[in-house]
Amino acid sequence: xxxxxxxxxxxxxxxxxxxxxxxxxxxxxxxxxxxxxxxxxxxxxxxxxxxxxxxxxxxxxxxxxxxxxxxxxxxxxxxxxxxxxxxxxxxxxxxxxxxxxxxxxxxxxxxxxxxxxxxxxxxxxxxxxxxxxxxxxxxxxxxxxxxxxxxxxxxxxxxxxxxxxxxx
Numbered sequence: 001x002x003x004x005x006x007x008x009x010x011x012x013x014x015x016x017x018x019x020x021x022x023x024x025x026x027x028x029x030x031x032x033x034x035x036x037x038x039x040x041x042x043x044x045x046x047x048x049x050x051x052x053x054x055x056x057x058x059x060x061x062x063x064x065x066x067x068x069x070x071x072x073x074x075x076x077x078x079x080x081x082x083x084x085x086x087x088x089x090x091x092x093x094x095x096x097x098x099x100x101x102x103x104x105x106x107x108x109x110x111x112x113x114x115x116x117x118x119x120x121x122x123x124x125x126x127x128x129x130x131x132x133x134x135x136x137x138x139x140x141x142x143x144x145x146x147x148x149x150x151x152x153x154x155x156x157x158x159x160x161x162x163x164x165x166x167x168x
Contacts, residue, residue, distance in 0.1 A: 027055040027063065028168050035142055035161025045071045045159065051083050061085040065101065077107030079118055093128045097136070105144055116145045116156075126167065136165040 029051045037043045046069070053063015067079040081103025088096045101120040124138025144157040 024054050024056050026053075027061050028052050029063075029136065029165045031136065031163045031165025033140070033161050033163035035140070035159035037157065037159045039156070039158040041157045043071045043075070043157070045069045045161075047161075047163075049163075049165075053083060058089060059087050061087070065103070067105075069105070069107070075107075077105050079103055079105035081118060081120075087126065095126045097124050097126055097138070098122070099124065099138065099140075118142065118144045122163065124163070132168060134167040136163070136167055138163045138165075 029049075031049050031051075033047045033049070035045050035047065037045070047067055049065055049067040051063045051065035053061055055061045061083075062085070063083045065079075065081050065083050067081065069077045069079065071077075081101040083099065083101050085097050085099040090096060099122040101118065101122075103118050104116070105118045106115045120140050120142040122138040122140035124136055126134045126136045128134045140161050140163055142157070142159045142161065146156060
């Protein structure tokens with residue numbers, strides 16, 4: 001019995017002996033952004049997003065996020081989304097990435113509800129500031145399908161924007 005207990009303890013402790021070599025590890029990101037509305041609805045927006053996910057190897061990450069958008073004093077929205085991110089390593093300290101957020105948004109504005117499906121592809125660069133953290137800068141296109149009369153127009157919200165984030 002002592003041998004089995006000792007073997008179990010040694011096995012569990014050895015799982016954490018080389019954590020730097022894990023294939024899958026936690027990756028979080030907090031980002032702020034500003035988008036310029038294009039198309040029928042030309043409302044600009046500021047945003048704050050938090051993504052919690054996992055990094056799978058050097059080239060791929062997946063996560064779930066929560067976002068807050070502000071289009072003025074009386075127009076705000078929340079969003080939940082899935083995030084997929086692929087990396088292309090340029091050097092030890094820099095990598096390019098392609099990211100896609102897909103989810104839904106809801107909220108209140110002075111003209112009623114802001115509900116709809118959100119899709120947001122982005123292209124960016126990730127600059128390492130330590131072995132576990134990086135600064136991300138990206139250009140993003142955001143599409144939100146309303147399907148109702150919003151902001152003086154029928155249809156969808158489209159925007160081009162920039163995001164700056166801290167990845168940990």
